[in-house]
Amino acid sequence: MKKHKLFTPGPTSIPEEVLLEMAKPIMHHRTEEFLKIAKEVFEGLKYLFQTKNDVFILASSGTGAMESSIVNLFSKSEKIIVINGGKFGERFVEIGKAYELNVVDIKVEWGKSLSKEELEKIIEENRDAKGVCVNLCETSTATHFDVKGYGEIISKYPDIVFIVDAISSLGAIPCYMDEWKIDCLLTGSQKAFMLPPGLSFISLSEKAWERVEKSNLPKYYFDLKKYKKSLEKFDFPFTIPVSLIVGLRKSIQIIKEYTLEKIWEEHKKRATATREGILAMGLSLLSSCPSDAVTGVILPEGINGDELIKFIRKTYGISIAGGQDKLKGKIVRISHLGWQDEFDVLTAITAVGVGLEKFGYKLNIEKGIEKAKEILFSH
Amino acid sequence: MKKHKLFTPGPTSIPEEVLLEMAKPIMHHRTEEFLKIAKEVFEGLKYLFQTKNDVFILASSGTGAMESSIVNLFSKSEKIIVINGGKFGERFVEIGKAYELNVVDIKVEWGKSLSKEELEKIIEENRDAKGVCVNLCETSTATHFDVKGYGEIISKYPDIVFIVDAISSLGAIPCYMDEWKIDCLLTGSQKAFMLPPGLSFISLSEKAWERVEKSNLPKYYFDLKKYKKSLEKFDFPFTIPVSLIVGLRKSIQIIKEYTLEKIWEEHKKRATATREGILAMGLSLLSSCPSDAVTGVILPEGINGDELIKFIRKTYGISIAGGQDKLKGKIVRISHLGWQDEFDVLTAITAVGVGLEKFGYKLNIEKGIEKAKEILFSH
Structure with missing residues (x-):
């Protein structure tokens, strides 16, 4: 045996009660019953993100949320700084390049981190940069990056937004979106949220939403402005993965109970x-x-x-x-x-x-x- | 009661045996056990698509697969013809415009269809078009479009690829990708496949793959060239929704048994x-x-x-x-x-x-x- x-x-292990919740008969996503669940989930996500901002649910892997952050916050040929200490820092670089952004690729030795002072120096050398991207945990090297410290630095620059990939770490280690002055925080379902893969999550600060208004990069499926408008009418811009959301409600209940x-x-x-x-x-x-x-x-x-x-x-x-x-x-x-x-x-x-x-x-x-x-x- | x-x-109803299959403990996506399942699923999808081409699984709603078809098959400012007889024809128009393509928006009265002769006339008036997009079933108006007939026409034009959204119909009504000369066929999980939403599927003909090679529209998450390369090494370019795939295997088994x-x-x-x-x-x-x-x-x-x-x-x-x-x-x-x-x-x-x-x-x-x-x- x-x-x-x-x-x-x-993927990580899934509690039996979450698995069984998702095995219940499926419901339609445009019903009062499901909207009630979705509202509970949206509230719960704010707790997980430690934010007052809305959190958006995407039907995609975490990579989709990373792409969403880039295509919504930037405009053609803008400069972004990527702290690249492994495979997932590299992914930000690749996405930025795919959209023809001017990517400042700050290569950090795999397994090492970067101090906030070093970041400040890099920003000073790139005062025309419009954003900084980092992974809270660079999964490929199991390395922690000082998101709290970076937020202190970046928030001094009104033209720079701070994007944090917390795919493999949100809900596992401290991360306070609002307090740490993160402008865009994103994660996925199949890690500390104890769910199967298939959902990703992204939240934007007010400073980031101002960027979204100006962004001219092409996008459709990952267009957060459109998504926001849909949600204002209590609708989703696409068919949301109903059963994963139902499972997520259970996960959030478990997490809230533990704190x-x-x-x-x-x-x-x-x-x-x-x-x-x-x-x-x-x-x-x-x-x-x-x-x-x-x-x-x-x-x-x-x-x-x-x-x-x-x-x-x-x-x-x-x-x-x-x-x-x-x-x-x-x-x-x-x-x-x-x-x-x-x-x-x-x-x-x-x-x-x-x-x-x-x-x-x-x-x-x-x-x-x-x-x-x-x-x-x-x- | x-x-x-x-x-x-x-979403549509899900058979109990599929729900229970997905409620089993989750497995990692880079294991021999899962790859065996994935291979069975990839083979089964060829049967569902009635094609010899590979079928790619995306972690997205059907809209994601629609976007994938556009960003992979076309290049900047190319002309595409969209047969637009409802909300989902409209969606092709919107995606094309989001990527700044030159969209010929053929508005068909809602609830009506378009004959293949009418399509031929439209193509003759737009000989510089690079593609035609249509919905096999325009879900918003419950209307059938003559994909078989359109394929006969479009295949006469070597420079035009034929994209078919069969999101709400593949597996429910006849659709022969290869025989009907469809260059790009796409669908979603939550319809005739009897699964929860969260997966979409897309397959390309050889003619379409030639386009992919030349395409210069920006893309990352929906990049099929990258995906194809990953699959050659038996890997996925992102974390695939494991439990939905496990459910899909069961659905395919049921469908194959019925034929x-x-x-x-x-x-x-x-x-x-x-x-x-x-x-x-x-x-x-x-x-x-x-x-x-x-x-x-x-x-x-x-x-x-x-x-x-x-x-x-x-x-x-x-x-x-x-x-x-x-x-x-x-x-x-x-x-x-x-x-x-x-x-x-x-x-x-x-x-x-x-x-x-x-x-x-x-x-x-x-x-x-x-x-x-x-x-x-x-x-």
Whole structure:
């Protein structure tokens, strides 16, 4: 008997009560019954985003929300600064270039972060820039970026909007849209929201909406101005994924009951225990500024990460993620996102340890478990 | 006790076995297990599209697939002809204009169709056009367009590609992508595929792929060239909605078991019975060229369609659709899509009849039921 557990940074495990909610007979999206649910969800999203602004739901993956941020906030050939520390920073660069923007590609070494002082210097060198894009957690390198600090800097520039991709981290680690002066915050459904993939979410500040009014980049499906007008008449500009919204209502209820603060604290504890456990085993971490959403583990020389992951999945039913692009085969990533508890940390690090042992690498699994246990159950 | 039944042209009812399939624990999208499912689904989609071409799955509503067809097949300021007989023809016009194409907007009276000879004349007047867009079923007016005939004409022009939106009809009525010389066929999940909304599908002919190579319209999320490259490495360019795909596999299995031919025949019978029943009651039909996917019924003067629909839903649990834009309040639409049987026709027309009676309009419901019964159970 195998219990399949997901430690991938999306899709993540889904609570049974959410799965069953979505298995109920489907309803039409233009009914009072569904609109009542949608209103509850829209309110809940404001809590998750920690904002007074409206949050828009898109039927797309997180990448769609990233594209939406670019095509709605900018105009032809405008300059944007992208803090590019991995595959998802790179994605902002690619989207900007696809729309022929003037992209200042600030390459940050994978696994490293960028200080707010460094960002300030970059902005000063690019005073004609109209926006800064960053990932709160760069998922590919499991690295945290100082969104709070960047917001302090960027908000001093009235012509620059601040776009934050929090796809793999919103609801897992602190992120206050309004307080941190984020102009555009976006995320996806299949991470800390404990839902299947298929929805993304985006919210804009007043400063960002002023941009939307002026934006001349071509868009239709991702046009937020049109969406806003539809919502004013309590309608959606497209057929919204009804069952995912119904599931989202349940997820939001669960999150609200725990409170975000408690959920953030638990993610932090699980992430800390994972990192300390991994180090105690004798392995090392990828990131010098690790996120509490996901942990990147550097594999010993000679270990093929893809083979290791396959082995762990086939033998134990445990799914962890590998490296992407230049990190392919060289790391594994353990997600802490969403529906997990303390015991899941023991499961994940033990699976990695035992897997490595089977591949002939000697390490101290017991010490890792002991260290993690200490942190998880210390109070 | 009320049994909620959907007669809306999307979302449509979902078989219990599909709902339960999607309620199983979620899996990661980059596993052998999921790739096996995805392969089965990709093969099944070729059957649904009646094509040898690959079918691409997008995480979006049908509108996203419409946008994808435009941004992938055309280049800046090219001319396209749109056969615009309703809200969804209009949508092609809007998307074309959003991308600054030169749109020849062929307005067809709502509820009417266009002959292939008329189309030929239009093309001859626009020999510099690069594409023709049409809806197989214009959902807003429940009208059928002669895609087969248009294909015969358009295929004579090597520089013109033929784009068909079959969102509300693929899987319900005959549509042979290859045989009918369609260059780009697209649809959505929440109609005849018996799934929740959240997926759309698009397939391109060889002639269309040649266009993709040359296309210079900006795109990222809907970029099919990039998608094709990813699939060659058995990967998706974005996180695919895993649970919907798992549900889709089940839907495809059901459809394959019945066979498309039998399903088309049944839709035709249900649609005919509905139309004849409605006429026998003393009501009239909206479309002079009705689709077998959905039936549009003109409401008697003085009846508020939106109120009627609300009443029927609240009182009997039956959801039918209203009119859109200029037809708002003036018609109701009864869908025949997907998971329905003969008895559902009796339910739908009786609900409309009884509802109208309650609103004070006299009509012969018994005669309508009798007529429908005759057609449904005649052999």
